[in-house]
Amino acid sequence: xxxxxxxxxxxxxxxxxxxxxxxxxxxxxxxxxxxxxxxxxxxxxxxxxxxxxxxxxxxxxxxxxxxxxxxxxxxxxxxxxxxxxxxxxxxxxxxxxxxxxxxxxxxxxxxxxxxxxxxxxxxxxxxxxxxxxxxxxxxxxxxxxxxxxxxxxxxxxxxxxxxxxxxxxxxxxxxxxxxxxxxxxxxxxxxxxxxxxxxxxxxxxxxxxxxxxxxxxxxxxxxxxxxxxxxxxxxxxxxxxxxxxxxxxxxxxxxxxxxxxxxxxxxxxxxxxxxxxxxx
Amino acid sequence: xxxxxxxxxxxxxxxxxxxxxxxxxxxxxxxxxxxxxxxxxxxxxxxxxxxxxxxxxxxxxxxxxxxxxxxxxxxxxxxxxxxxxxxxxxxxxxxxxxxxxxxxxxxxxxxxxxxxxxxxxxxxxxxxxxxxxxxxxxxxxxxxxxxxxxxxxxxxxxxxxxxxxxxxxxxxxxxxxxxxxxxxxxxxxxxxxxxxxxxxxxxxxxxxxxxxxxxxxxxxxxxxxxxxxxxxxxxxxxxxxxxx
Numbered sequence: 295x296x297x298x299x300x301x302x303x304x305x306x307x308x309x310x311x312x313x314x315x316x317x318x319x320x321x322x323x324x325x326x327x328x329x330x331x332x333x334x335x336x337x338x339x340x341x342x343x344x345x346x347x348x349x350x351x352x353x354x355x356x357x358x359x360x361x362x363x364x365x366x367x368x369x370x371x372x373x374x375x376x377x378x379x380x381x382x383x384x385x386x387x388x389x390x391x392x393x394x395x396x397x398x399x400x401x402x403x404x405x406x407x408x409x410x411x412x413x414x415x416x417x418x419x420x421x422x423x424x425x426x427x428x429x430x431x432x433x434x435x436x437x438x439x440x441x442x443x444x445x446x447x448x449x450x451x452x453x454x455x456x457x458x459x460x461x462x463x464x465x466x467x468x469x470x471x472x473x474x475x476x477x478x479x480x481x482x483x484x485x486x487x488x489x490x491x492x493x494x495x496x497x498x499x500x501x502x503x504x505x506x507x508x509x510x511x512x513x514x515x516x517x518x519x520x521x522x523x524x525x526x527x528x529x530x531x532x533x534x535x536x537x538x539x540x541x542x543x544x545x546x547x548x549x550x551x552x553x554x555x556x557x558x559x560x561x562x563x564x565x566x567x568x569x570x571x572x573x574x
Numbered sequence: 575x576x577x578x579x580x581x582x583x584x585x586x587x588x589x590x591x592x593x594x595x596x597x598x599x600x601x602x603x604x605x606x607x608x609x610x611x612x613x614x615x616x617x618x619x620x621x622x623x624x625x626x627x628x629x630x631x632x633x634x635x636x637x638x639x640x641x642x643x644x645x646x647x648x649x650x651x652x653x654x655x656x657x658x659x660x661x662x663x664x665x666x667x668x669x670x671x672x673x674x675x676x677x678x679x680x681x682x683x684x685x686x687x688x689x690x691x692x693x694x695x696x697x698x699x700x701x702x703x704x705x706x707x708x709x710x711x712x713x714x715x716x717x718x719x720x721x722x723x724x725x726x727x728x729x730x731x732x733x734x735x736x737x738x739x740x741x742x743x744x745x746x747x748x749x750x751x752x753x754x755x756x757x758x759x760x761x762x763x764x765x766x767x768x769x770x771x772x773x774x775x776x777x778x779x780x781x782x783x784x785x786x787x788x789x790x791x792x793x794x795x796x797x798x799x800x801x802x803x804x805x806x807x808x809x810x811x812x813x814x815x816x817x818x
Binding site: 389392393394397398400401404432433434 | 675676677683684
């Protein structure tokens, strides 16, 4: 995308009927590190790539438990993601308190989407720069939704967002027809395989990824590192080639820009400054 | 513009009197509601009386109403407060339907919502002067609960309000069992309502029985119970009484 005279305000339409600020917000999601989700009839698995900025720091939390039956994985501005998770937790717990019943995930997702839409129609606000993969159960079974900064939401059998998510999506597209009847463990295996696809050759180990599961009879929880490593070993999901030892952030961002294809020169240039300016 | 002299000093903890009127006592009241779980769902009975103090003033008051697809609400106490509650529930069900997704509020959710409403009003010293019975079936699960004007709520296999607690519950404790047939359930409820008719002076002999199952709810046409007044104790009620 190139800069133009209609992109200053979220309340300005372009002559082609586009809101550029909203589209720029969706770019922020594409720059974040990958998050994937897939579901069967009874379970949903969320996974994400968790790379720390440097060896000295810990990784950012990108998967949040919203309630026993709902969890969310984010990609993009993690600060925005954190704030939206707090909103979701609040809505969930208020509903639980009033009705003594879990909030149906479909309703939470609509509330989230309406909240995001507000930010696309106020001159004093900006859109949220985060994409959310919402996994949850309700009366009609297991659901996976994707909430966009634009205020749209879609339901998916499987989806991936963030940088190099196209590789994961390709993998998921080949396999999704089997997911509905998959067992919980095979679902986790498929999630790990999809995460591996986004690593582009780097070795998959539990220290760089996070996996969470929710299902009928299984409250939402993040799998601990040991369990994930065991599953990686058991299913032999370790990558074949060794990735370059260079800083993962710069190369990741560069490859993401190249992969998107449509990345403008100036935008590619600004993200090329070594460490990304915003905490992604 | 105040027609009623305010007796509260403005700095009282109960808040400004000039723009609020709290329920201090009930005016038009309904008496007991009795309900039980049976094989296919819930059966509920209530008479159609609305008393104005000791006068049996209104004789066609429907004290049981269906709520949404899955629930039935019966109320005793102030009738106008019951109408207010129905108004709140109308709105609740409307918004629930407007989501237009596969989800709907079941009896448990409605019961808990009502508990919140009743308890919050009690905390503001402005109660809805009712005892409510909420029954329903959803996804094969039967649910029967009650909420009082002070927000006390619980579920059970059979519940009653007011005098029903003292006269009907003992009968139900003896004779209720799981998987009652419809006919047995009705017979048991009528037995309870007959005792209430004999002994509760606000009861009238015109009642409705409501049923709710997975398929839906029905409320019967009003009818009356046969009574027998030739019991020897009724013939000479004061016999053996102290001071007679």
